[in-house]
Amino acid sequence: MVAAADIKITKVETSKLRGMTLENLPFGRYFTDHMLEADYEDGEWKNVEIKPYQPLLMEPSLAALHYGQAIFEGIKAYKDVDGNASIFRPYDNFKRFNLSAERMCMPTVPEEIFIEGMRKLIAIDKNWIPSLPEHSLYIRPFMFSSDPVIGVKPSDTYKFIIILSPTGPYYAAPMKIYVEEIYTRAAPGGVGFSKNAGNYGGSMLATAMAKKQGYDQVLWTDAFEHKYLQEVGTMNVFFIIGNKAITPSLEDGTILAGVTRDSAMVVLKEMGIEVVETKITIDELIDAHKAGLLTEVFGTGTAAVISMIKELKYKDYVMHFDTDKSAVAPELKSRLNAIRDGKTADIHGWLLKI
Numbered sequence: 012m013v014a015a016a017d018i019k020i021t022k023v024e025t026s027k028l029r030g031m032t033l034e035n036l037p038f039g040r041y042f043t044d045h046m047l048e049a050d051y052e053d054g055e056w057k058n059v060e061i062k063p064y065q066p067l068l069m070e071p072s073l074a075a076l077h078y079g080q081a082i083f084e085g086i087k088a089y090k091d092v093d094g095n096a097s098i099f100r101p102y103d104n105f106k107r108f109n110l111s112a113e114r115m116c117m118p119t120v121p122e123e124i125f126i127e128g129m130r131k132l133i134a135i136d137k138n139w140i141p142s143l144p145e146h147s148l149y150i151r152p153f154m155f156s157s158d159p160v161i162g163v164k165p166s167d168t169y170k171f172i173i174i175l176s177p178t179g180p181y182y183a184a185p186m187k188i189y190v191e192e193i194y195t196r197a198a199p200g201g202v203g204f205s206k207n208a209g210n211y212g213g214s215m216l217a218t219a220m221a222k223k224q225g226y227d228q229v230l231w232t233d234a235f236e237h238k239y240l241q242e243v244g245t246m247n248v249f250f251i252i253g254n255k256a257i258t259p260s261l262e263d264g265t266i267l268a269g270v271t272r273d274s275a276m277v278v279l280k281e282m283g284i285e286v287v288e289t290k291i292t293i294d295e296l297i298d299a300h301k302a303g304l305l306t307e308v309f310g311t312g313t314a315a316v317i318s319m320i321k322e323l324k325y326k327d328y329v330m331h332f333d334t335d336k337s338a339v340a341p342e343l344k345s346r347l348n349a350i351r352d353g354k355t356a357d358i359h360g361w362l363l364k365i
């Protein structure tokens with residue numbers, strides 16, 4: 012096993028940060044000075060290295076490009092008011108990453124590399140964490156198969172990489188959502204619960220079609236009847252019905268278990284709202300809307316934290332939500348942000364100090 016101390020470190024001579032402000036950077040376009048890279052070969056992880064951010068050299072036969080053994084995570088680090096840096100719930104992403112790895116027939120990554128490597132990397136690029144409100148350092152760990160062989164089989168070699176991107180604020184305008192009835196994101200027995208690259212590739216056409224009709228994203232439904240609600244775009248979804256927050260349950264393996272989803276469930280309970288994880292159909296949702304009980308719909312995910320939904324369209328039935336009157340989603344967002352920014356006590360132990 013690789014100890015954190017075994018990470019080879021090569022630093023840049025001159026930081027790209029000089030002359031750059033970390034204000035209002037768009038999501039995912041700018042990367043810090045360094046990256047972490049590790050190789051899986053002969054059944055073990057080796058060559059763990061932090062080095063200047065740089066292009067990868069690869070053969071056109073690289074297995075991941077052909078057969079899609081590729082997984083990733085999305086995590087954020089923050090600076091609190093005193094300038095101390097922390098990562099939000101990285102152990103949850105670490106566990107999920109290895110679940111994704113197992114489902115995609117890939118090796119798991121040890122904590123020494125995933126967590127300790129990430130901490131070391133962020134410590135080196137600490138000046139890249141924006142300290143402005145709602146800004147953060149987005150952390151992108153990923154792994155892909157790297158055999159230069161186009162035979163269909165699990166690769167013998169893999170690369171694990173972490174890159175860092177300063178970002179924010181992520182302004183998520185209230186969204187218009189189209190309830191999808193043709194395309195499917197995930198089916199039981201499939202890979203919907205794993206954060207693998209192909210899930211995103213497979214979802215883009217449905218989103219593009221929804222955009223053509225003036226919608227921002229789709230609300231995915233189950234593969235068999237297109238009735239059970241799953242996720243909104245690449246976010247988990249919550250429905251506020253009466254004094255309950257309802258979110259689709261995970262047992263079918265068709266929903267990605269979001270860390271923000273889990274955090275939202277904890278904080279919603281603290282707000283005095285009953286949280287129910289259950290199967291819910293579009294018909295039940297429409298009934299709640301007709302009865303005047305469905306007051307808010309929102310998505311949760313690391314990038315935007317909470318995204319409010321102002322319109323939901325199913326066949327000819329359109330539901331409108333006045334997001335200016337939303338009470339739950341804004342309160343939830345501000346409570347989650349306060350924990351991340353260190354403005355309220357981290358009573359759940361969600362922050363890992365750098």
Ligand SMILES: *Cc1c(COP(=O)(O)O)cnc(C)c1O
Nearest residue numbers: 245246247267269270271312313
């Ligand atoms: C990443 C992701 C989410 C959100 O997960 P978080 O851990 O909250 O960022 C939700 N759904 C899908 C499909 C995702 O890929």
